[in-house]
Amino acid sequence: MQLQIVEYPDKRLRQKSKEVKEFDENLHKLLDAMNPIMINTNGIGLAAIQVAHPIRALILNIPDEDGEQPPENLLEIINPVIIEAEGETVYQEGCLSVPQFYEDIKRHEKVKINYQDRDGNTKSLEADGLLAIAIQHEMDHLEGILFIDKLSYARRKKFEKEYKKLQKERKAKKSS
Ligand code: Y12
Ligand code: CO
Numbered sequence: 001m002q003l004q005i006v007e008y009p010d011k012r013l014r015q016k017s018k019e020v021k022e023f024d025e026n027l028h029k030l031l032d033a034m035n036p037i038m039i040n041t042n043g044i045g046l047a048a049i050q051v052a053h054p055i056r057a058l059i060l061n062i063p064d065e066d067g068e069q070p071p072e073n074l075l076e077i078i079n080p081v082i083i084e085a086e087g088e089t090v091y092q093e094g095c096l097s098v099p100q101f102y103e104d105i106k107r108h109e110k111v112k113i114n115y116q117d118r119d120g121n122t123k124s125l126e127a128d129g130l131l132a133i134a135i136q137h138e139m140d141h142l143e144g145i146l147f148i149d150k151l152s153y154a155r156r157k158k159f160e161k162e163y164k165k166l167q168k169e170r171k172a173k174k175s176s
Contacts, residue, residue, distance in 0.1 A: 087109025
């Protein structure tokens with residue numbers, strides 16, 4: 001399956017993703033294809049909508065203390081729901097759909113989620129640290145929300161200006 005990352009300001013990122021009801025080969029093929037894209041682009045999290053599949057599925061692989069992302073650490077999270085959230089933390093986030101931009105974003109420090117695995121089994125996960133932040137970032141994608149939506153008005157304006165310039169430069173580079 002050939003997948004490409006959808007980049008801001010593509011409107012497809014603003015869709016609300018649909019609940020996964022079929023835990024079949026199509027879902028498995030999509031999840032299997034998402035993993036190499038995430039790893040090869042130095043990502044730690046990727047929602048299906050970022051590869052143009054608006055379903056409530058996301059993958060995460062938080063680097064270990066050596067910066068490695070072994071396949072056994074891969075988390076596949078389907079139809080997640082946050083059932084508990086506490087605390088506050090700020091972390092500099094980035095997103096594969098908003099290349100070359102990083103910004104401090106406030107999130108809950110800890111979350112507990114219920115979700116399903118690729119076979120539809122119900123699971124529960126308590127997360128803190130970077131995992132909790134990444135879960136919240138990826139779950140926002142399922143609602144069509146991007147981390148840049150959380151910036152102040154002034155910061156967002158600055159971002160739009162900088163991002164347009166970057167996009168122009170990237171386009172010029174590609175066509176040269
Ligand atoms: C903290 C940090 C990130 C998240 C959400 C998941 N975000 C990512 O995985 C972002 C990855 C990313 C990777 C990049 O590197 C390449 O594309 C090669 C990158 O660099 C550029 O765009 C040039 C930007 C972002 C949650 C919490
Ligand atoms: Co993202």
